Structures are given as structure tokens and as C-alpha cells.
Amino acid sequence: MTTTTQSRADAKAAAAHAAYQPVDGRLLDVENLHVHFHTSDGVAKAINGVSFHLDQGESLAILGESGSGKSVTAQAIMGILDVPPAKIPEGHIRYCGQDLLAMPEEQRRKTRGPEISMIFQDALSSLNPVFPVGWQIAEMFREHRGLNKSDALAQAVRLMERVSIPGAKARVKAYPHQFSGGMRQRIMIAMAIALDPAILIADEPTTALDVTVQAQIMSLLQELQQERKMGLILITHDLGVVADVADRIAVMYAGRLIETADVYTGYANPAHPYTKGLLDSLPRLDQKGQTLAAIPGLPPNLLKMPPGCAFHPRCPLARERCREERPELVEVRPGRFAACHYTEEVLHA
Amino acid sequence: MPEVILSAHDLVKHYPIRSGVLRRVTGAVKAVDGVSFELHEGETLGIVGESGCGKSTLGRLLMRLEEPTSGRVVFQGEDWSSASGAALRKIRRNIQIVFQDPYTSLNPRMTVGDIIGEPYEIHPDVVPESKRRARVQELLDLVGLNPEHIHRYPHQFSGGQRQRIGIARGIALNPKVLICDEPVSALDVSVQAQVVNLMEKLQSELGLAYVFIAHDLSVVRHISDRVGVMYLGRMAELGTEDEVYDHPTHPYTQALLSAVPVPDPTLRGKREQIVLVGDVPSPANPPKGCRFHTRCWKVQDICRTEEPQLIMQPDTIGAHRSACHFAEVRKIVETVDVSNVPLSSVVLSADAAEAAAHDHPSAPTLP
Numbered sequence: 111m112t113t114t115t116q117s118r119a120d121a122k123a124a125a126a127h128a129a130y131q132p133v134d135g136r137l138l139d140v141e142n143l144h145v146h147f148h149t150s151d152g153v154a155k156a157i158n159g160v161s162f163h164l165d166q167g168e169s170l171a172i173l174g175e176s177g178s179g180k181s182v183t184a185q186a187i188m189g190i191l192d193v194p195p196a197k198i199p200e201g202h203i204r205y206c207g208q209d210l211l212a213m214p215e216e217q218r219r220k221t222r223g224p225e226i227s228m229i230f231q232d233a234l235s236s237l238n239p240v241f242p243v244g245w246q247i248a249e250m251f252r253e254h255r256g257l258n259k260s261d262a263l264a265q266a267v268r269l270m271e272r273v274s275i276p277g278a279k280a281r282v283k284a285y286p287h288q289f290s291g292g293m294r295q296r297i298m299i300a301m302a303i304a305l306d307p308a309i310l311i312a313d314e315p316t317t318a319l320d321v322t323v324q325a326q327i328m329s330l331l332q333e334l335q336q337e338r339k340m341g342l343i344l345i346t347h348d349l350g351v352v353a354d355v356a357d358r359i360a361v362m363y364a365g366r367l368i369e370t371a372d373v374y375t376g377y378a379n380p381a382h383p384y385t386k387g388l389l390d391s392l393p394r395l396d397q398k399g400q401t402l403a404a405i406p407g408l409p410p411n412l413l414k415m416p417p418g419c420a421f422h423p424r425c426p427l428a429r430e431r432c433r434e435e436r437p438e439l440v441e442v443r444p445g446r447f448a449a450c451h452y453t454e455e456v457l458h459a
Numbered sequence: 460m461p462e463v464i465l466s467a468h469d470l471v472k473h474y475p476i477r478s479g480v481l482r483r484v485t486g487a488v489k490a491v492d493g494v495s496f497e498l499h500e501g502e503t504l505g506i507v508g509e510s511g512c513g514k515s516t517l518g519r520l521l522m523r524l525e526e527p528t529s530g531r532v533v534f535q536g537e538d539w540s541s542a543s544g545a546a547l548r549k550i551r552r553n554i555q556i557v558f559q560d561p562y563t564s565l566n567p568r569m570t571v572g573d574i575i576g577e578p579y580e581i582h583p584d585v586v587p588e589s590k591r592r593a594r595v596q597e598l599l600d601l602v603g604l605n606p607e608h609i610h611r612y613p614h615q616f617s618g619g620q621r622q623r624i625g626i627a628r629g630i631a632l633n634p635k636v637l638i639c640d641e642p643v644s645a646l647d648v649s650v651q652a653q654v655v656n657l658m659e660k661l662q663s664e665l666g667l668a669y670v671f672i673a674h675d676l677s678v679v680r681h682i683s684d685r686v687g688v689m690y691l692g693r694m695a696e697l698g699t700e701d702e703v704y705d706h707p708t709h710p711y712t713q714a715l716l717s718a719v720p721v722p723d724p725t726l727r728g729k730r731e732q733i734v735l736v737g738d739v740p741s742p743a744n745p746p747k748g749c750r751f752h753t754r755c756w757k758v759q760d761i762c763r764t765e766e767p768q769l770i771m772q773p774d775t776i777g778a779h780r781s782a783c784h785f786a787e788v789r790k791i792v793e794t795v796d797v798s799n800v801p802l803s804s805v806v807l808s809a810d811a812a813e814a815a816a817h818d819h820p821s822a823p824t825l826p
């Protein structure tokens with residue numbers, strides 16, 4: 111590639127980002143977000159007042175079991191929820207101070223890719239099977255940056271090389287099915303970072319992959335994040351992966367955040383019985399003779415949420431107050447938040 | 460060591476690949492390609508490996524859901540393939556299987572009672588017809604489900620509960636051996652622990668031997684007495700839990716162990732990472748010589764031509780089996796023994812948790 115092509119691409123990239131500037135490093139502020147799904151069985155309250163923030167260069171892990179609302183939260187931020195059945199009755203999602211939920215759709219569409227982008231669990235179903243992968247990457251440069259065909263393809267090759275696709279130049283015309291699962295996930299990542307987003311959301315990026323491939327993909331993601339100072343939202347149920355990459359954790363249960371903390375304190379001394387339960391129920395590779403303390407019961411049905419604390423039917427500390435009064439997410443230690451009436455007992459356990 | 464109850468002798472399963480208009484056989488997927496091991500009474504043998512390495516195929520061969528291309532499975536001295544009549548019935552009754560996917564492995568049109576009682580249709584002598592309903596309810600109780608839910612359908616249960624139903628069916632005939640193919644892989648962490656605890660309880664109460672197939676190395680370590688590591692249809696390493704996890708001698712085992720994330724951020728960057736290049740080759744065309752040579756950092760000329768055998772190799776505390784020309788211990792995991800560390804006061808003991816699960820067995824999908 112010639113230097114002029116590259117500088118042309120760079121200039122266009124810089125211009126594209128001018129509209130959004132983080133204030134004091136703050137990229138994202140999610141405030142009191144609610145998402146409901148209107149189904150034939152009733153209203154499923156998938157997200158019930160979720161608030162969190164993300165700074166430049168920071169890795170935030172959203173943890174939780176299946177159905178807890180991780181993906182819906184991500185989709186709300188990306189603006190890719192199906193409306194209807196989904197509805198956002200309340201809340202704000204501020205990106206660099208501007209509320210994405212209040213933006214005209216046309217303006218918001220332009221943030222998808224250059225400002226906030228996302229990778230999904232299942233790469234095969236998110237890549238278009240009928241177009242060559244290089245073409246799919248190049249298309250983003252043409253659409254968002256107005257590059258001509260050959261400049262765009264050159265950028266596609268550069269990105270495929272960046273994510274270590276062997277023989278990128280020769281394979282730029284290959285179709286998704288011609289790549290292995292791990293390579294498809296690399297291509298997904300290439301597409302997601304193509305327009306240099308400030309925020310990358312990764313929804314279970316390695317769940318479908320083998321552990322040796324997972325390790326490759328996670329280290330690639332970390333490298334790219336550091337190189338580009340992106341804010342990363344990593345959505346996963348894997349407490350091991352989180353321990354390796356996250357700065358902060360946010361734990362979800364039944365559509366609410368029940369604990370947020372920096373990763374070290376959160377793991378060493380959880381403030382919520384559910385977080386503690388998750389950690390205690392996990393078999394560890396480096397432990398012998400471990401007793402697994404399973405959390406009894408099941409996560410609640412969103413159509414029939416228990417009153418009070420949604421975790422009370424499964425909580426070993428539950429008492430009368432928990433059945434009646436829902437605990438709010440409050441600051442329990444500087445920078446640490448938990449939603450439990452008896453958090454002090456958990457912290458001192 | 461207890462007696463050998465089930466053994467595999469050089470098991471091979473090749474699936475023909477057909478192509479062209481004439482659908483001529485042009486090759487074979489070598490799903491399992493020479494696997495031997497012994498399973499002892501009451502023990503758990505874990506089988507780990509990445510997807511496509513042949514774990515499920517091995518499970519199906521042990522169950523004889525499929526004919527091996529060659530090799531033998533022997534149950535209590537009796538050869539599966541030549542057994543007939545009463546001997547064959549005995550083998551069939553004593554080896555049962557639990558599948559991975561609790562969502563698809565149960566017939567949605569059958570009640571839970573019919574599903575769990577189905578094995579009695581094939582082996583009516585095990586429990587007389589008049590006692591079957593009571594026996595099924597006993598089984599439901601044993602796996603922590605409400606015996607009154609005998610008339611419900613699978614969709615009325617959660618994933619973890621469906622896995623319990625699959626386990627109840629698996630133990631209905633009082634088998635000696637239960638083959639478990641990824642029994643907890645589809646479950647959430649908290650529910651996974653419930654099912655693992657249940658399986659351990661049943662093993663100690665009923666004296667079952669498990670072949671526990673899974674890709675999750677942490678779960679396998681937790682539940683297994685011995686572990687076999689598979690790569691491309693063959694066993695790379697086979698030994699006790701300690702030997703394989705703390706003294707691995709095969710480069711593939713070492714790489715696999717190093718890639719498993721540990722839920723402890725203080726270990727970040729401190730654990731050794733062996734990053735393998737490339738993907739697993741196709742089992743239709745496995746590399747010559749050592750199958751791992753295309754990804755191995757220790758590869759020498761001999762590895763490309765001569766297939767290493769699964770033989771005893773020194774591991775600094777003794778010796779265990781490994782299939783590598785240059786087998787050598789490399790410590791990957793810093794194991795901590797927590798057998799005497801009590802659970803903190805906040806969490807319930809595993810047994811209490813089990814009992815509590817029993818008290819609230821109603822599935823979220825129930826009306």
C-alpha cells in the first residue's frame with residue numbers, strides 16, 4: 111500500500127471521530143436502563159434499571175448466567191434491539207455525553223461501527239455467507255469512509271494481517287465457510303475494529319471456541335484494545351476469562367446489576383451472596399479436593415419475578431426483609447457497589 | 460486398585476467419505492483411531508480434548524451405539540462383539556449413557572415417568588411391572604426432583620432439571636458403568652455444580668463407574684480419578700488426575716492446561732501460557748507420524764515419520780502413559796490442595812444446597 115493511500119485513510123478516520131469527544135476519559139454512561147419485551151404471555155422485564163459507566167481504555171466485564179440480561183444490555187447500547195417486541199420505557203445511554211436514545215435514527219446509525227461496535231458469539235451467522243470476507247471488510251471503508259475500491263481492499267488486507275489471518279492477501283476473496291471457527295472469529299474482530307471504534311462490545315466472543323483457540327482470541331482482543339485505547343465491554347459467563355482480562359466487573363442477576371467492583375476486590379471479597387455463590391460453585395483447574403457449593407434452585411422467570419430481592423429464593427442469607435424490600439445498588443465501599451441488605455455480612459464472611 | 464470393569468482395546472472408528480456422482484468412497488474420517496484404556500469399578504475416568512477429537516464417538520462405541528471399524532470393548536471379561544443371549548443382555552443393561560444436550564436428548568412427547576421407565580420396556584426383568592411407578596418415583600427423588608412431577612413433560616423443566624431426568628434414566632437399570640457425554644456442558648455455572656454434586660453422590664451411593672467426557676478441564680479434574688487426553692482420534696496422555704494435571708509429559712496436554720483460564724485475577728500474567736499456532740488438522744487427513752507435530756514446538760524429524768505409542772514415561776513422581784517421543788514433565792498448574800479448607804459460613808454446604816434445590820424443584824416455565 112502507498113503512503114498516500116494510508117494517509118488518506120487516516121485523515122478520513124480522524125474527521126469521522128471529530129463529532130464525539132470523551133469528557134475526562136468517560137466514554138459511556140448507562141443510566142437507569144429498562145428494557146421490556148412485549149410477548150403474548152405478558153411483559154418480560156428483561157432489564158430493570160441498570161446503570162454503569164465505561165472509561166477510555168478500560169475493560170468492563172458483564173457477568174451473569176443465561177437469561178440475566180447481558181446480551182439485551184449490549185443490544186440496547188448498540189441500538190440493535192428489535193422494536194417491537196422490545197421497548198425501552200426508561201433510561202439514558204450517553205456516549206461522550208450525548209444520549210443515544212434521544213438521537214434521530216440516522217445519526218445513531220452512523221455511530222455503529224466508527225464509534226461503538228460489537229462482536230458476537232457466533233461468527234458464522236454474523237458474517238454474510240455469500241460475499242468474500244475481504245469484500246465485507248472493504249465495504250465498511252467504502253460506506254463509512256468513502257474510500258475507493260482498491261484503497262478499501264488494501265485496508266481489508268491490512269486488517270486481516272493485523273488479526274493474523276495467514277496468507278491474508280491471497281485469502282481476501284475467500285468466503286466465510288472457507289475459514290475455521292477461530293479464523294472466522296478473527297475476521298469478525300477485524301470487521302469490528304475496522305473503523306477504529308472507541309467502544310468495542312464483545313458478547314461471548316469465545317464461548318463457541320476450543321480452549322486453545324479461545325486463548326489466542328482473547329490475547330488478540332487485549333492487544334488490540336491496548337493498541338487502540340478502546341473501551342471494552344466483555345460479556346461472558348466465564349469467570350476464568352474475566353479474571354484474565356477485566357479491570358472491573360459488573361454482575362447481573364434477573365435484569366439488574368447486583369454488584370460492581372474492580373476485578374481484584376470483587377473476586378477476593380465479593381459483596382453480594384450471588385457473586386460469592388458463583389465463585390464458590392466453580393471447579394478450578396488449580397485446586398484439588400474442592401467442594402463445589404452449588405447455588406440451590408434456579409434463576410427466576412422474568413414474567414413472575416419474586417417480590418423484594420430477586421435472589422431471595424436461592425439466597426442462604428435471606429430473611430423477612432429480603433422478601434419484602436428490594437435492595438438498591440448502593441456504594442458499599444469506595445468505588446464498590448452492591449445490591450444486598452446484608453452486604454456487610456457477606457463482606458465479613 | 461479395584462477390578463477392571465470395562466476396557467477398550469485398540470478401538471477404531473472410521474467414517475467413509477463419499478464424493479462424486481457415484482458416491483464412491485474416497486477417504487475416511489478417522490474419528491477414533493486406536494484407543495485403549497481400562498475402567499475400574501466405581502472410578503471416574505475423564506476424557507478431555509478439543510471439539511472433533513473423537514470423544515463422543517468413543518462414547519458411542521463403548522455403548523455400542525455404533526460398530527467399531529476394528530478393536531474390542533470388553534465388559535467384565537465378556538467381549539461386546541461376540542457376546543450373545545444372556546451375556547449380551549447383561550452387558551446392555553450394565554452400560555448406560557447420559558447425553559450432553561438436555562434440550563434435545565429427551566423425547567418431548569413422553570412424560571418424565573415414561574422417559575425414565577423406558578429402559579424397563581427393554582429389560583422387563585429388572586423391575587416387575589407393578590413396582591415400576593414406585594421405582595421411577597424413587598429415581599426422581601434420588602436425583603433431586605419432585606416425585607409428584609412424574610406426569611410432566613420435558614419442556615416443563617429447566618436445563619439442569621432435564622439433565623437430572625437424563626441421569627435418572629441412565630441409572631434406572633442399576634448399571635455398573637455410566638458413559639456421560641458432556642453432561643454439564645450446556646448448563647450455567649451454578650446449576651452445573653448442582654449436577655456435578657449429584658453425580659458424585661450417586662457414584663458413592665451406587666458404586667457406579669463413570670466415563671466422563673467433557674471439554675472443560677476444570678470440571679474433569681474435579682470429578683475424575685484418572686484422565687485421558689485425546690487429540691485427533693488418539694489418546695495423547697493417560698494417567699491419574701495428579702499425574703496428568705500436575706506432571707503432564709505430553710506437549711499437547713501442557714498447552715491445553717496452560718490455555719485454561721483460572722478464576723483468580725491475582726494470577727494474571729503469572730501463569731505460563733503456551734500459545735499453539737494454527738488449528739486442529741482434519742481427522743480425514745491426520746498428519747503422519749505424531750498427529751500433533753504440525754502444532755508442536757518440540758517437533759523433531761522422527762516426529763514426522765514415526766507415530767509415538769502411548770507408553771509409560773517417567774514423570775518425576777513415577778511414571779504414567781504418554782504418546783510422545785520426547786515426553787518430559789513441564790509444570791503448568793500450581794495446584795493448591797483445598798480438601799481441608801472449610802466452606803465459608805455464607806454459603807451452604809453442598810449437601811444443604813442439594814436439599815434446598817429439592818425443596819424448590821418447580822421449573823420457571825411451569826404455569
Ligand SMILES: Nc1ncnc2c1ncn2[C@@H]1O[C@H](COP(=O)(O)OP(=O)(O)OP(=O)(O)O)[C@@H](O)[C@H]1O
Binds near residue numbers: 154181196412
Ligand atoms: N426478543 C425477545 N422477546 C422476548 N424476550 C426476550 C427477547 N430477547 C431476550 N429476551 C429475554 O430477555 C432476558 C435476557 O436475555 P439476554 O439475551 O440478555 O440474556 P443473556 O444474559 O445474554 O443470556 P445468555 O448467557 O444465555 O446469552 C431473557 O429472559 C430472554 O428470554
Ligand SMILES: Nc1ncnc2c1ncn2[C@@H]1O[C@H](COP(=O)(O)OP(=O)(O)O)[C@@H](O)[C@H]1O
Binds near residue numbers: 516
Ligand atoms: N456419523 C458421522 N459421520 C461422519 N463423520 C463423523 C460422524 N460422527 C462424527 N464424525 C466426525 O468424527 C470426528 C470426531 O467427532 P466426535 O466424536 O463427535 O468429536 P468430539 O465429541 O470429540 O467433539 C469429527 O471430525 C466429526 O465431524
Ligand code: SF4
Binds near residue numbers: 383421449451452
Ligand atoms: S438482599 Fe437478602 S436475599 Fe437478597 S442477596 Fe442480600 S441477603 Fe440475599
Ligand code: SF4
Binds near residue numbers: 710752767782
Ligand atoms: S512426538 Fe514430537 S511432535 Fe509429537 S508431541 Fe512429542 S515432540 Fe511433539
Ligand SMILES: [Mg+2]
Binds near residue numbers: 180181182313
Ligand atoms: Mg447472551
Ligand SMILES: [Mg+2]
Binds near residue numbers: 514515641
Ligand atoms: Mg462431542
